[in-house]
Amino acid sequence: MKKFQAEVQRTTQPNQPITEDDLDRMPNLKAVIKETLHLHPPVSLLVSRESTKDVQVMGYDVAAGTRVVVIAWSIGRDPALWDEREEFRPERFSNGLVDFRGQDFELIPFRAGRRGCSEIQFAAAVDELAVANLVHKFDFALLNGVELDVKEVAVILAHFESFMYNFDDSYLVFWKEKKM
Numbered sequence: 001m002k003k004f005q006a007e008v009q010r011t012t013q014p015n016q017p018i019t020e021d022d023l024d025r026m027p028n029l030k031a032v033i034k035e036t037l038h039l040h041p042p043v044s045l046l047v048s049r050e051s052t053k054d055v056q057v058m059g060y061d062v063a064a065g066t067r068v069v070v071i072a073w074s075i076g077r078d079p080a081l082w083d084e085r086e087e088f089r090p091e092r093f094s095n096g097l098v099d100f101r102g103q104d105f106e107l108i109p110f111r112a113g114r115r116g117c118s119e120i121q122f123a124a125a126v127d128e129l130a131v132a133n134l135v136h137k138f139d140f141a142l143l144n145g146v147e148l149d150v151k152e153v154a155v156i157l158a159h160f161e162s163f164m165y166n167f168d169d170s171y172l173v174f175w176k177e178k179k180m
């Protein structure tokens with residue numbers, strides 16, 4: 001937080017609001033937001049899609065009419081893709097090689113492709129402005145002895161079925177809707 005706070009203090013004018021132009025001079029801030037979206041994607045299970053024909057995906061035979069959910073959370077924790085996958089390490093993005101705009105499939109908090117988030121630019125700017133303003137004006141710390149557990153729990157509820165799913169097992173969830 002101190003490193004990131006120093007960057008915000010250095011980049012902004014005293015007593016002036018932080019602007020979007022300031023954000024472009026804050027690579028640490030951008031890396032912090034990226035790492036947050038990487039480890040805690042708000043849409044951890046992307047919206048399901050239904051296959052229109054029989055296909056093969058990652059070695060699975062997927063029959064026509066099967067719903068497929070891509071789990072952005074699991075991709076972000078895959079040890080084959082990420083070193084120290086449980087650690088909050090914004091520096092992993094400091095070389096600027098991996099971005100969340102849908103070109104790098106290891107980081108897809110906004111999905112990728114045609115039906116990915118249409119407001120990535122806006123969402124990123126809003127997040128960056130909010131966080132930059134917060135660390136600009138406040139110091140954050142946990143009270144002595146307090147531990148914060150930010151582990152997610154996955155629950156999917158649907159009218160035909162409900163189940164809990166262990167994200168660590170796979171990137172994908174498949175199901176076929178039961179005929180009522």
Ligand code: HEM
Pocket residue numbers: 041042043046047048109110111114115116117118119120122123124127
């Ligand atoms: C950090 C914030 C956000 C995240 C992580 C996020 C994530 C996503 C994801 C994953 C999808 C694809 C859903 C799918 O699997 O089909 C999506 C779609 C979409 N998002 Fe966002 N979103 C964010 C903020 C926003 C904001 C602020 C807006 C609007 C102002 C927005 C508007 C949309 C729209 C309109 C779509 C649907 C695009 C389409 O189907 O053509 N999102 N978003």
